Amino acid sequence: MGGWNAADIPDQTGRTHVVTGATSGLGAATARALAGAGATVIMACRNEIKAQAVAKTIDGTVQVRALDLADLASIRRFADSVEGADVLVNNAGVMAVPKSHTADGFELQIGTNFLGHFALTALLLDRIADRVVNVSSVTHHIGRIDLDDLNWERRAYSRFGAYAQSKLALLQFTTELQRRLLAAGSRKLAVAAHPGYAATDINSKTENLLESLINLGNRLIAQSSAAGALHSVYAATAAVEPGGYYGPSEWFGWSGPPGRVGTSGAARDEKTMRLLWKLAEELTGIDFPVS
Template sequence: MTANATSSHWTEQDIPDQAGRTVIVTGANSGLGEMAARALVRKNAHVVLACRNTTKGKAVADTIGDGAEVRELDLADLSSVRSFAAAVDKVDVLINNAGVMAVPKRKTADGFEMQIGTNHLGHFALTGLLLDRIADRVVTMSSGVHAIGSIGIDDLNYEHRRYESWTAYGQSKLANLLFAYELQRRLEAAGSPVKSLAAHPGYAATNLQSHTESIMDRVMAIGNKVIAQKAEMGALPELYAATSPAAEGGQFIGPDGLGNLRGHPTTNKSNKKSRDVEMAGKLWALSEQLTGVSYSF
């Protein structure tokens, strides 16, 4: 991102007209996904709200207007991912926004640990199944919490090691970055015009912080009131990554404030682990094996 983009404090008003463009936003029935969907429809995009809970999705879509469409997608169930992808004709932008955070140990329909299964493997499969119909870019949401993550390449799903909800979340968010960067490398190698970017919201107040089923729900409820920025601001990095002509493949977009916790979109740095090309390749191969989705460039 150029210095001008940072200094001008990019906002929703800077989103170019999206008329004629279709954007899929996973998890758009609440939080950041909902805010992104609303902003995109206001800029004339046709937005597919890809939601596990279609009742909540339709309630949101009804308040957005004719530019919003709801389709069922459960990222914790690969059969749902395949059904969703099969019904998509074309899409300009895919925003891999949905996620779960620091939940107790449980499994997806396919037997994956819930956080890596939903946050990474579900989106990995979705992107691969849609790739030949994506015209412009893929935006994958990560988090600053990627910094505490490590990829257990020999035990990705915590079948043999001790499960801790926050380190498992960190693993899934690190996986999001490894995937986004590796996807960009592979797209470039294939000569594809499609771009892959990553983004994160900083510390934004959403209902994600109320589902850890632990005392942290209470702690983060206080943080949401005292420290966090509003969800509308937290959605700006993914909106910039999804719409700005200046956004470049391989970038990690997040807030420009202290600690990248608040503020307007700018390029952020991710840690050394997220840039490990060898680990990215291993994770990619394992993800293809686990999901049964092989990418064709």
């Protein structure tokens, strides 16, 4: 692949990265790339046994710690265990699964993909030295934030609609976090990335008839997990613009080397993102340390 690649990752010796969902797919590939560049990587994973097995395959310094983003109590315990880090990569997620709920009663996709990472970032921000990276998706373009029914209690449930909403929420969160950091005079960065079309486990756990089609696409046209993770690694280590969004620069955003990419108009809706921020604080019960 031309352009920026794994050989261009800046030396990460002496730096610590927290990567959520590092058990498989993009998260494991992200952890592997960062550890290979010299970083200490904290693998924040729900399944510790599986994570330990993955950690043994990674050359470099890695630590496995328990984190269930669908449980605010687990998020608090994990945050209490982290003394400090340079970068937080909010990578973990669930995609287009049947309707279910987190331990705190949130719809699973908005609860895991957005509210869990919102809470984690809020609890860790004062100990993050450099930047926060939120991993979104090209599906944010079809997302819609329903502030009156964020948890799909009144709407007819749509698996992909819920997924797209959660990934759009992550982009709005990124923009609003960067605005607040700048207003507070902080030099910390909030950036986002997306992997394009990458073959990962998340694409094959939709539990519906579309799964067979996704699996076929994974075999025929998808990038590898390592190629997809490169965009998160770029956002975590390269010289990036505050609030920037990075992903594949070729094939309509499906593949190619990392580059600055565009967002939907909804991702730039300032009124909605500020109301979403307030709602997220109310739902999680966590006040963010930047106002």
